[in-house]
Amino acid sequence: MAQPTTAQRGREVRRRLLDVACELIAEHGWTAVSTRMLADRAGVTPGLVHYHFSSVQALLNEAAIGAMRDYLAQTPELFQQAATAQQGLDILLGELDRHTGLDPLSLLFTETYLASTRDDALRGEIAVLLAEFRHQVSTWLDGHGVAAPETAAAVLAAAVDGVLLHRALNPGLRGSDIAPVLGRILTSAGGADTGDGTEGAGDRQ
Template identity: 85%
Template sequence: MARPTTAQRGREVRRRLLDTACELIAEHGWTAVSTRMLADRAGVTPGLVHYHFSSVQALLSEAATGAMRDYLAQTPDVFEQAATAQQGLDTLLGELDRHTGLDPLSLLFTEAYLASTRDGALRAEISVLLAEFRDRVSGWLAGHGVAAPDATAAVLAAAVDGLLLHRALNPDLRGCEIAPVLGRILAPAGGAHTDGTEGTGDRP
């Protein structure tokens, strides 16, 4: 079996550092992660951390946005496999019930959002990811005739973030209870809401 090349070893170390950064952000918080912590957990020398990344902040940003990109890229698939807008929403919120708000992925999102309030470059990267997510959801909503699909997608994205944050404070907050409420914004223009009430097309 051929030995890994220098380039392959470098890619492996880089990947290990990114994975380790995600773990440490969730465990200790963004600002607590240090070069020494990263090196010790990843099993590399501190010098390799700065060989592969210009700074700890750069490493944390790339790790967090990479994990967020992977998760957000999968989420709209939940919608796209559903026959109706309400079914898509029900399935999405059901998926969110797997997260407690204190699980590693939820904590990673929360820490990244907080860090982005003090880091303009990170904020811009996350904004792009969220815009791509909203665009996919908006396109799917438009295909189902939902009124104001862009605004509706933005509200759903914000609601999902809020639910994950509040799940840590209120574990009893379940998707099945929220779905009928959020479902009221999915009514087609001039049509009936998903709960059977009439909509105006402009206001859910």
């Protein structure tokens, strides 16, 4: 069997450092992660950390943004399971029930948002991800006749983040309880396909 090339070994070390960075951010908090912690967990020398990344901050930024991008990329697949706007909302919020607010992914998102308040570059990268997410949701909502889909998508995106944050403080906050409330956003402006035989407010004018 052929031995891995130097380039392949380098890519593997880089990938391992990115994975380890996500783990450590969730476990210890963004500002507590050090070169030594990263090297020890990844099983490499501290010098390799700085060989592959210009700084610990650069490594953390790339790791967190990559994890967030991978998670948000699942959104189109979730919506494909839904025949109506309300069903899509139910599925999206049901997905949140997999997270406690204190699980590794939730903590990674929370720590990254907090770190972005002090890092313009990181904040800009998150803004791009959220814009892409809102565009996906808006396009899907528009296809189901939801009025002002861009605004509805922005509100839903903010609500999802808020629910995730509050789950740690209120574990009883379930998607099934929230979906009917947020569902009013989809119908109050009129025309939305709710899937329950009702009409949007605009249809009753």
